[in-house]
Amino acid sequence: MSLRKKKIEKKKEEILRSAAEVLSEKGYHGATMEDIATKLLMTKGSMYYYFKNKEDLYYQCHKMMIDKSNEKIEEIINSNKSAIEKLSSAIVSHIQLATTEKTMFSLMDKPEQKFSGEYLADILQQRSDYEKYFDKIINEGIETGEFDNVDVKLLRLLILGSLNWILEWYSPEGGKTQDEISEAFSDYLLRIVKK
Amino acid sequence: MSLRKKKIEKKKEEILRSAAEVLSEKGYHGATMEDIATKLLMTKGSMYYYFKNKEDLYYQCHKMMIDKSNEKIEEIINSNKSAIEKLSSAIVSHIQLATTEKTMFSLMDKPEQKFSGEYLADILQQRSDYEKYFDKIINEGIETGEFDNVDVKLLRLLILGSLNWILEWYSPEGGKTQDEISEAFSDYLLRIVKK
Amino acid sequence: MSLRKKKIEKKKEEILRSAAEVLSEKGYHGATMEDIATKLLMTKGSMYYYFKNKEDLYYQCHKMMIDKSNEKIEEIINSNKSAIEKLSSAIVSHIQLATTEKTMFSLMDKPEQKFSGEYLADILQQRSDYEKYFDKIINEGIETGEFDNVDVKLLRLLILGSLNWILEWYSPEGGKTQDEISEAFSDYLLRIVKK
Amino acid sequence: MSLRKKKIEKKKEEILRSAAEVLSEKGYHGATMEDIATKLLMTKGSMYYYFKNKEDLYYQCHKMMIDKSNEKIEEIINSNKSAIEKLSSAIVSHIQLATTEKTMFSLMDKPEQKFSGEYLADILQQRSDYEKYFDKIINEGIETGEFDNVDVKLLRLLILGSLNWILEWYSPEGGKTQDEISEAFSDYLLRIVKK
DNA sequence: AATGAATGAGGGTTCATTCAT
């Protein structure tokens, strides 16, 4: 990648982070291109140099986040840990990411209301990938006998539901720290599968 | 209540049900008053005979749903069941309501992005009431010794998160029936608290 | 006129008076049929039993007022007074009417912005009649030698302008009484014509 | 001021002049943003680049005009003329402005029906300033003995009333020229105060 | 004689998007 390309890439990410904040705070339809541009000390028009349109901007925000999530969980999957440890790690990792990058993370909600066509298919695929990783861990646990014989899909939905919901209530100033939440949630959720 | 009042009330509810469908499908900002009216074979303007504005319409949808939820859970709370049975019932009831009235239920998400001022305060209060009921059940279980000594608030957040998330994936045509989901979720979630 | 007709006529005038108040306060376009109906403890729809439409309602308000004005000035014209006394009386009478019926009187402003076609022509004719009466008095004064030789039209415009403007600032609670205003204005305005 | 700012200022004034014509012809409520835009070969939406909303546009029209009026009268006040000459000049100046800029001038009517809150207070203040200048001249004349001992406020109301009313009847094609009107009105009105 | 309900045309305003500079 040329230096120029890299610089653009850098700028793009800077925009993405800032855009994500506004977008997650006001919602996709609630946030205007102007809102986003203002926060970046740019003008509305300039944004179109970097992004094709609003949907594209949103998509890139989304992608940036899901890539990070997938990276992390792949790492966990490929480690030498036991299934229990893997599931615990995945839960903790998800929470850490969600709470640290609350703003960006919360973009990932209700994609059907924001995306259409090509973009939507892509987004759903990426999500599905992430979910598959969880299924993989759970299946592994069942096979090794570490886990009880649960309904894999339903359990995964339960777990991810409880984790994703954290965005709805977590606040850095709020009562619980990230670590407290991580510990409690991984403890509680593992109780479901442990024999 | 006069006959006229009753008729108007009936019409209002009819509108609400239909509106909820459109609103939950397209989101608050995504759905237009025209969309909603068209579905009812009405005109945009007519809606304003029954509702002050879009926010008001949305608010009423919301209220209708949360009233039902609160009614149900109050019934459970006041019953003679054990804490375990109460929690299980509350979970099942929540799932039944959420899946049966998926469209209306899903309106209850992210109120800060849709409401402001008076309305928002009201909504948040109603939500908080519902959550308090769950806390009450959990506390009861701890006191009677039925439940393990958990962090009440975090557990409640975990449970409600996993339940609310059902809206994101449940589909009547999908793989699992309401009952299967209810059974699995109440089973799994109770494992967390049972000693 | 039958008794029934008379009753309708009565009701009409009642509506007119009340309507005029709202109309003059909020302006023709600013006042809604609902505003007017509410004040009369009626419903919007009922107004259409008495009046063809908003323009018609406004027109009738207008007519009611100008008829009164013309009546009074005709009386003055046909009296046995001197021109000076007639002009003075006309001024005083105009002020009394304008201040007593401030609300209705102020409807008579800028008819071109509110009326069209048939209505407009009618209104302008009625206005013109009233103005002609003033001209007549002034001409009479010049002929009898009571008045200086002024430009009749310009003087009439000056006088009526200053009188009509009273609506813009007169308030029953304000500093000056109707009589003080009447006296001062007739005194000042007569100074212009007196030799 | 930068070149850009100047250009925008220029455009704003261009819009204001054109808007004033439409607004004064059709009235505030009668004129639509579309009407105004069309006349400028612009689109409705573009107007919002320059003005916050309709009320703002109207306010700026108003302000532009009253600033001019105040400028002129201040000049007169600060001159070395006698009170009689000052009053005469003020009358002539007012007439010249009103007839030359008939369209914009006529916007200044009935502000309570068009403005609210902040805007209204501002407008009323500006008006009041202008009136105070007239009072000052009249008081000066009384003090120097040039004028008869009149009721200052009532006389000012009489004078400004007759002047403002000119807008209701003046037409460039009509019978009287600006100068004829100016001469007649200042002559007539001064007769009131001259000893 | 009155009204509840519905309508639809139109108004103000917002905003994603474009494009010349």
Added chain:
DNA sequence: TATGAATGAACCCTCATTCAT
């Protein structure tokens, strides 16, 4: 690269008017 200016489609909402009852 960046932006100022313009656009136009779409949205929410208002309101005069109608009409069955």
